Amino acid sequence: MLKRVIAIAALCLAFVVVAGADVRFTGLNLSADNVLLVTAELELPSLGRYGTLFAASLDERELKQLSFFPEKAELIDGRVQLHNRFGLFRSDREMTRFEAVSGFPAFVDGAQVNAGKLQPYRTSPDGRYVISVEQSSPAYGALILHDLESGTRVTVAERVEFTLDGPPVSWAPGSDYFLYSYDGGIYYYALTQRRDTRDLAEELRRVGDGDIRNVRWGEDNTLYYVTGSFVYRILPVEFFTRSLYQDLLKIGRVIGKIPFTFDPNFDQFWIAPDGQTIMVGIGGRNLFLYYLYQDDFESTGRIISLPYLFLPRNTRIHDVVWSESGIATVTAGSLVRGESSTTLYRLELESYRDELRFERLEDTNVRAIVLSPDQTRIAVLEANEVVVREYETWREVARIRHAEPLHVLWRSSDSLVVLGSERSEVVTLRGGAADRRHLAYSQIERYGVAADGAVHVETDGVIRAYDTESGTFREVAAYDVAEPRVASSTYRVYLETIGSGSYQNKVMVRMIDGIGTEPLFLPPERRYEPFPDRDDPVDLTNFIHGSRIRRREVAFVFNAIESVDGLTEILKTLSEYGITATFFLNGDFIRSHPGAVREIAGSGHEIGSLFFTHFDMTDSRFQITRDFVKQGLARTEDEYYDVTGQELSLLWHAPYYFVSPEIIRASRDVNYTYVGRDVDSLDWVARRDEGGVSRLYAPTAHLIERIVEEKKPGSIVSMTVGIPGEGTRDAGRDDYLFHRLDVLINALLDRGYSIVPVSELIDRVR
Numbered sequence: 001m002l003k004r005v006i007a008i009a010a011l012c013l014a015f016v017v018v019a020g021a022d023v024r025f026t027g028l029n030l031s032a033d034n035v036l037l038v039t040a041e042l043e044l045p046s047l048g049r050y051g052t053l054f055a056a057s058l059d060e061r062e063l064k065q066l067s068f069f070p071e072k073a074e075l076i077d078g079r080v081q082l083h084n085r086f087g088l089f090r091s092d093r094e095m096t097r098f099e100a101v102s103g104f105p106a107f108v109d110g111a112q113v114n115a116g117k118l119q120p121y122r123t124s125p126d127g128r129y130v131i132s133v134e135q136s137s138p139a140y141g142a143l144i145l146h147d148l149e150s151g152t153r154v155t156v157a158e159r160v161e162f163t164l165d166g167p168p169v170s171w172a173p174g175s176d177y178f179l180y181s182y183d184g185g186i187y188y189y190a191l192t193q194r195r196d197t198r199d200l201a202e203e204l205r206r207v208g209d210g211d212i213r214n215v216r217w218g219e220d221n222t223l224y225y226v227t228g229s230f231v232y233r234i235l236p237v238e239f240f241t242r243s244l245y246q247d248l249l250k251i252g253r254v255i256g257k258i259p260f261t262f263d264p265n266f267d268q269f270w271i272a273p274d275g276q277t278i279m280v281g282i283g284g285r286n287l288f289l290y291y292l293y294q295d296d297f298e299s300t301g302r303i304i305s306l307p308y309l310f311l312p313r314n315t316r317i318h319d320v321v322w323s324e325s326g327i328a329t330v331t332a333g334s335l336v337r338g339e340s341s342t343t344l345y346r347l348e349l350e351s352y353r354d355e356l357r358f359e360r361l362e363d364t365n366v367r368a369i370v371l372s373p374d375q376t377r378i379a380v381l382e383a384n385e386v387v388v389r390e391y392e393t394w395r396e397v398a399r400i401r402h403a404e405p406l407h408v409l410w411r412s413s414d415s416l417v418v419l420g421s422e423r424s425e426v427v428t429l430r431g432g433a434a435d436r437r438h439l440a441y442s443q444i445e446r447y448g449v450a451a452d453g454a455v456h457v458e459t460d461g462v463i464r465a466y467d468t469e470s471g472t473f474r475e476v477a478a479y480d481v482a483e484p485r486v487a488s489s490t491y492r493v494y495l496e497t498i499g500s501g502s503y504q505n506k507v508m509v510r511m512i513d514g515i516g517t518e519p520l521f522l523p524p525e526r527r528y529e530p531f532p533d534r535d536d537p538v539d540l541t542n543f544i545h546g547s548r549i550r551r552r553e554v555a556f557v558f559n560a561i562e563s564v565d566g567l568t569e570i571l572k573t574l575s576e577y578g579i580t581a582t583f584f585l586n587g588d589f590i591r592s593h594p595g596a597v598r599e600i601a602g603s604g605h606e607i608g609s610l611f612f613t614h615f616d617m618t619d620s621r622f623q624i625t626r627d628f629v630k631q632g633l634a635r636t637e638d639e640y641y642d643v644t645g646q647e648l649s650l651l652w653h654a655p656y657y658f659v660s661p662e663i664i665r666a667s668r669d670v671n672y673t674y675v676g677r678d679v680d681s682l683d684w685v686a687r688r689d690e691g692g693v694s695r696l697y698a699p700t701a702h703l704i705e706r707i708v709e710e711k712k713p714g715s716i717v718s719m720t721v722g723i724p725g726e727g728t729r730d731a732g733r734d735d736y737l738f739h740r741l742d743v744l745i746n747a748l749l750d751r752g753y754s755i756v757p758v759s760e761l762i763d764r765v766r
Helices: 003-012 189-193 237-242 565-579 585-592 594-600 626-644 661-669 700-710 737-750 758-765
Strands: 022-028 035-044 049-056 063-067 072-076 080-084 087-091 098-100 129-134 140-147 152-161 168-171 175-181 184-189 205-210 215-217 223-229 230-234 251-255 270-273 277-280 286-291 306-310 314-321 329-338 339-348 368-371 378-379 385-390 396-401 405-412 416-421 423-430 433-441 446-449 455-459 460-468 474-475 492-499 507-511 515-518 553-560 582-585 604-611 673-675 714-719 754-755
Touching: 022 446, 022 492, 022 507, 035 446, 049 168, 072 306, 072 405, 080 416, 152 175, 168 215, 184 189, 184 237, 205 223, 215 270, 223 270, 230 237, 270 314, 277 314, 329 368, 329 565, 329 594, 339 626, 368 405, 378 405, 385 416, 396 423, 396 433, 433 446, 553 565, 553 758, 565 594, 565 737, 582 594, 585 594, 585 626, 594 626, 604 758, 661 673, 700 737, 714 737, 737 754
Parallel strands: 553 582, 553 714, 553 754, 582 604
Antiparallel strands: 022 035, 035 049, 049 063, 072 080, 080 087, 087 098, 129 140, 140 152, 168 175, 175 184, 184 205, 215 223, 223 230, 230 251, 270 277, 277 286, 286 306, 314 329, 329 339, 368 378, 378 385, 385 396, 405 416, 416 423, 423 433, 446 455, 455 460, 460 474, 492 507, 507 515
16 A cells, blocks of 8 residues: 555655654545545744645545645746755746656655755756755765756765755856855856766866855856955856866956955855945954955055944844845844844945945844845835835835745746745735735645535635646635545544654554555654663763763753854754753853843853853962852852843853862852763864864864764763954864754754753753
8 A cells, every 4th residue: 555655755765864853744634535634744943833734545546735835935947946845846837836846855755754954955047957965974965966857967076064054056147057165165067068078077177265155156157256355256268268277377357355354154245236346244244345446555446435334243144135226235134032133224335425334224024135136126024024115215115915924036026926834826016006816825724625525725714625637726615624534435544653753653544445554654764873771870060971871862062251253153053943052151251241141041041150260270370279169150150140130050160171079079069060071072173273283173074973973862062152262373263063053953853862951961860
């Protein structure tokens, strides 16, 4: 029974990565003609819980998807491409329905559900090619180019660092080229060379150092490349020329310089459509405008007061929308007490008089902004509506009521597709009015089977019937359905709980006339790491790890010493996954960054003490007595209370995790638990130390692999807030663990681990 679904599931198993939250099947409803309606629900980072409705023909062994939640969406060659963990889908050109893209795993064909954070694909503008990263280990994967027209696939690069932001790829507007980055280098790939079977060796296709954030495409396939403080313009013909004369020619032409060294870990840039000006976001929150001027030895170009946007440390620049008319709109996101908000700023480059300046717009609760193809209008996504405005004047054109809009895709200046948490629809603007046409359901509130066997659904008061042949819905007058049933004359269906894995339950189908009961969907084949045979001793006075045999769980510890760099990213990622971690703060950090301390506390994390200052307790100049330790802990308690009005947890560790019998005795005297660690992430190691290149240094991908390898049930994984060695000549790393914290979390969840604060590990032992 259902052999087709089971066979395809085996083929897709290696492709789909299952990670994280539980999938739960609900709402069984079996019709008289043996069509089973069932909803698959799952909880997702940043999106919350949503359900997808399926119709399974038990006689024909076929499964159809009736709703399509738009986790990711884009307009590709005149069609909507939608990606969620049930598959990759495209609409027809008339935009009446979605169909699964052939060659990619889909739940309706037996693939398992990816229940973690979704890694988007990179699709060529013409829609023919899709690029994915097939994960081979926790932090690495292969970069794969899929040709949808021929059905072939090519491995572009091995051991690419895996990120959940998507493959490190940028497509040229004409779909003839794409750039990719890995291992500190940027490379081009020419589709024309591949089609003519004259692929060049990778070393001949190297553009330069950096990663994909060092480059942006302009018009006519022109590439802009920022490296160090130089801005290059590269024409496509130069890719091939330089491959022949790589040792003689530098790629591109210098068109300008910026007064900073560009760091793709923290910095971004945007080029104006005319290629004359550049905006550079330094550190994610400082935005500068510069005119591109090649020779800055005697002059810096136009003598004007250049605008500068200085944002709070809890705010990050998301994007810049820049029109050919010289108007730029900046979206900046903030994190306040665990809640995200977006602010808009506007710069009119061509209309300045005495001074250019960024002006804050009054729009609030903004989710995103999207410029129309002709750049005359902009869609502003708010909590429950889309506001269409004239871009130059910001005058309101129309308001489109829509529950939780997630994406807007412009088809033309008066036609757009709005995809939200309940439904997706095509909207045509006529004056101040909006004509709306149903495209697809994202979720369905209630469903049932009518007397004629048709599936009826109702969402937001609108009732529709599903047409099996066309795969579309049509409006009907009444929601006329029978009571849900779980048996027909041929089958009985029921839900069976699963004790482990990422599925909470499974749908079972029992044949009444025959013999046999089989699952409708195969649960994931999860082979969790075995528990140790015996527990390791645990010292509650110097707590290094929890129980090794009770639960698969680890604690994340973040040590905040001086810098707040990376804190916003850490808090945002933890919030997306609903994780409570343990932070250790010292007095220096509390005094220097009271706002950051309040944000950590307001986000609900557990906070312990890292002493009143950060120093080396092994230094012979200091005498570490019991009274000294107790006074230092008390001082940190008072400073934390003065800033937050809350009390610190009775958890602490000394700077550099120094421990001694005197420290442990002092901890007991004041009822503190000293917290050590058994997995040091080594993210605090800078690329260089006093002796040169640090022997302990390793790239972030390697750190993630090592953490996943070394952790055990009950492990305490220590990480650091900030840039290692900040303020010294050799400060910093090539990349940072806090930027890829979600990759580490997904890897642990995939292995059946949960992430808890240290106090929960202690409670389990007790």
